[in-house]
Amino acid sequence: MRLFLCEKPSQGRDIAKVLGATRRGDGCLIGTETTVTWCIGHLLETASPEAYGEQFKSWSLDHLPIIPAQWMVEVKPKTAAQFKVIKRLLSEASAVVIATDADREGEMIARELLELCKYRGPVQRLWLSALNEASIRNALSSLKSGQETFLLYHSALARSRADWLIGMNLSRLFTLLGRRAGYDGVLSVGRVQTPTLRLVVDRDRAIASFVSVPYWEVEVHLSSMGQPFIASWLPPSSGQDEAGRCLQQALAIQAIQEISSGKTATVLSLQTERFREPPPLPFDLSTLQEVCSRKLGLGVQETLNIAQALYETHKATTYPRSDCRYLPESMFNEVPAVFDALLKTDPALQPTFGRLDRSLHSRVWNDAKVTAHHGIIPTTEPANLARMSEQERQVYELIRSHYLAQFLPHHEFDRTQVELECGGERLTTVGKQILIQGWKGLLYENTEEDEPSQKSQVLHVLQQGTQCAVNDVELKSMRTAAPKPLTEGDLIKAMKNVAKLVNDPRLKQKLRDTTGIGTEATRAGIIKGLIDHGYLLKKKRALMASAAAHTLIEAVPAAVADPGMTAIWEQALDEIEAGRLTLDAFVAKQANWIAQLVEHCGALTLAVPVEAGPTCPICNVSMRRRKGKSGPFWSCSHYPDCKGTVPIRKDTRRS
Template identity: 30%
Template sequence: MTMKKLILAEKPSVARDIARILKADTQKKNYLEGKQYVVTWALGHLLGLKMPEDLNKDWQKWQSETLPMIPKFIGIKPLPKSRGQLATISQLVKRKDIDEIVIATDAGREGELVARWILQYVRANKKISRLWISSQTDKAVRDGFKNLKPAKNYDNLYESALARATADWLIGLNVTRALTVKYDDNLSAGRVQTPTLALVRQQEEKIEKFIPKKYFQINLTVDGQNASLVQKNQFEFTSRNQAEQKISELQKNVGQVKKVERKIKKQPAPTLYDLTDLQRDANQRYGYSAKKTLGLVQRLYEVHKTVSYPRTDSKYLSNDIKATLKERLNAIKRSSKKAEEILKKGAKVVKTSVFNDSKVSDHHALIPTEQVPDFAKYTNDEQRIYNLIVNRFLGIFAEPFKQEQITSHVYFGNEVFIFKGKKVLDLGWKQETEDTNGIVLKENQKIDSKFKIEEKLTIPPSPLSEASLLMQMEKFGLGTPATRAEIIEKLVNTQMMERVGNGLKVTPKGKQLLNLVNPELVSPKLTAKWEQQLENIALGKLKQQKFIQDIKQDTKKLVAEIKNSNQSYKDFSLTKKKCPDCDSFLKVKKTRDGELYVCSNQSCNYRRRKDAKVSNHRCPQCHKKMLLIEGKNGVYFRCKFDGTTEKPTDKKKKKMTKKEERRLLNKINQDDEPQESALALALKAALKD
């Protein structure tokens, strides 16, 4: 009997690529098979932690008396519609010709959890190895299979992932239930999302407390360029009269250039991208949400195979990557003249600090792979993200940006005006010219007293954008590169936060939530401490059991404080409209499809659209789109232009068969055309049928 290895990938698309490379090309139901390998897949998570109602009947109902819920052991259960794939994996694991299982899920914390839970559930008792790769190219996969690692090498990573999931269960479910029961509204809180929300609110408070100040600035004009008077205090002149008096003093003196300084400044290329940096740049340049950028770079990694593993927190490369640089440049050169020039010069890395093994944990920085891109298959958004990664990568081969800074000091008595100019000496890694020469002044040169008063107003801080929020989350250790986009989306979807233009705003519901929970849960310091502890578990420096024990104590404390709180809460989404089913008040709920009225009684399922939806159904009179109305008389169409109403029908238009299409075309193209056009007659006939 020929023994085979069973490969467990995270997604079907990845499994098919691995199967192609390993020549496992016989398609079976839910797996592929070859002479040496059997390749199957998860669908992301097939299992999740059991819910409270799965563990204790008393926990089925949301009530204060059963909180906090602290189970001794949580356990896992299949997610909806996952049993079929789990059954397939179970059967494959038990096959007698399978002697080894290879985990080939994403090489990260969550990927490890996906695989371990599956293998636990199907009771796998065979040798288990780990494929650990940073890109999905054919070469990377083949090399990875030549260097499989024992799965036990990643036990600590699994322990860290399990600790994270358990902590989120304990804190998230208990605090959310406590708040929801106490204040009779769906209030969601968590160990990462709540301090993230607080960061947005802190910026809002700065804006709200901001009081604009008016002040006056004195400018000196020389050859069309302005310089302002150097002041110790920006608000020295609070009235125009004060500024005018100062100008009178200055005019008593003759202006003179007393000092001209020339300095050459070098600016090295920026560090390579980790996921958070890429999300921040994509938000600033193109307005992409963190979630959208993650989706785009994930496709570049999985489908196009042109970038390395995206969910990385490192901006550095390990030294073994040096040997692959020319291959990566060769892949880029067809679409980049800069890459071709770098290869001609020997592909020498200028920014050598980018190689640092100590700063690479699970994965190195985001860089292009050796796969030549086929831009015909890229969307415009995918190409933008790919170009960002490529340009940042090419920067490590480029000289620093070099410019001369010229500073001229013009004195009127003891008062000074400073003129600044810049001259680009070497563009280096930068792609755009930033040459701002300014005026060139000479020492001892006399200057005319051309003064001008400018009225100024202090500017309030800007709201946090997703780019600036991601930077704050990274600074305070909130979440990981892989989870930050998901956290932001959850806050928006639970109506704690909303997008306004390119900024983020906390809703009235979110503001109240921040006042209802313990300040420790609001502060990023506690969550940052937890994230560091999770990292220590992954590194083997901390036991998972100790971490969970501390989380249980924190859970008890947080729930007790909510129960004993005297804080009041107002549901701003509650309306004065009554539910027709149970007579409770209706609430407004925002969804992707518009706003809905939903019943505030949690045991009632009544819901309807708040505003009529514009349908594709046309008015028989004016032929404009009609509104779809949900009212006491049921669902019906109404034209807002002429008031025509119609009841919807369940009849769907029959699709024209190929035979009917040919018959219609024959009628249209007939030679003996009557007075009325053949097209008009054919369409009439078709409508009568």
């Protein structure tokens, strides 16, 4: 019997249908010579510290570090019944096809079961990019050898063991140090979560330390041959800051007087440059999460759940946890089938299809840039829009539009930069003339840094020496603005592009702007975990770090919270996958590093973190836990200016 081992029941049903395995069994579907079964995510988990010794049941600095000599896994109690099913089927199987998700974690879900159940037979790998029937049949006709993806398993094990070593040891260490300082909460530390938290803490600090500075702009309304346009005054170099802003009001007022008395402005120079913007590529998961956060207000976990539903339930789009935005050149042959499916799904697209050029071969078709997965695109089978929720449909339409944009021309425009002189003062203006709307007629993406007040001006009547009438001069009083709080989409982008935040030139070079914190599959879960544990507070779309989070980031060694170092660890996992680094060498290095940290940090004294409380009913800011004669209570963090209090119910007090 050949056994297909899937990741989820829905995935198992889709594959079983194609294989003709339709008879229901206990936790499986049975065919003539084939059986399909499934996990329910991870059926196994790395054993807890107490499994390695009774002494680890209690938390003590004397018992740290905890470094297993022989790693153990345990069956999750909630899914023990399905584990028994798989164990029995593996004992009967003559061959196994791993059909879990085509990624690092999917490989681990299957391989850890094979190892625990001591399966020693032949193994093949089904590598799926979509769960529609055509994609399943295509993948079944080109099964990979088990050896081809085996190192993915070692990469996942390395990730799992490194996470365990850091999480179990450092969470106990800093929680115990916190208790020594009088804090009775848990200070959780994670290999990925702590550097992610650091990104938000750093932004909070930048906002808190920001000092707003006034500056002044002079806007000049001009016209030439009846065409009005707006120019901006250029302050002299001696009167501007590094961003080119005028910080002296008197200087701006003097400029207004000179310009007003000048009556006309003369064009000194004029330079026009043509730009061609290619259509944006299809989405990878991080970019989809970022765009859905910005445009639709969706959380990153919400976006992942929707993308997973579009893939699994609706069969409308391809594998969502992709880290790639390109498509294999062979998939260009599937364009007619995708188009037909899209039209059957939504006949209202007919006018749009009349503008598409199916022969266009955009930059998206590039074998050299395709990783284990390709960009997220529509499948070759029609979907049912009526069965989608409103949010599912919105995300689906974003994915669809980015695919269709590949068959529209580049967006082309002329950008004109003009310098003028008036009353001895220099002015500048920018104009833009769209020549070919191209893909922007279907999908608007802000892909260039336009000047907000001048981006839509057309300046084709201007030439060098042209005299322009001064119609009005306006002084604008401005203030520099603090950085904005991060949203979930911003945080996903920062996690992915962490190299931009790394100061060490050697690390920056090594990262090459490609490696980030976490993976496409894990980033949403990391952010959700930080929110669920109270480290991140969410107000509308903005994320802020709690007081405990600030204390933790201040206390942990720099390397533990360094986004650049975490990205290097992720790169090491890629090295394991490529066979250039062994699992044992990586874990040994991590264990040694943990032992050094425990020894170094054991004598630290932590500042007691302030527990994040409810919002003050008077002034709408976060409250802090305080002790009074009658016990603890919540007090406004603006005390004594605000004396708002909220009682703490007995059943919520910490013992």
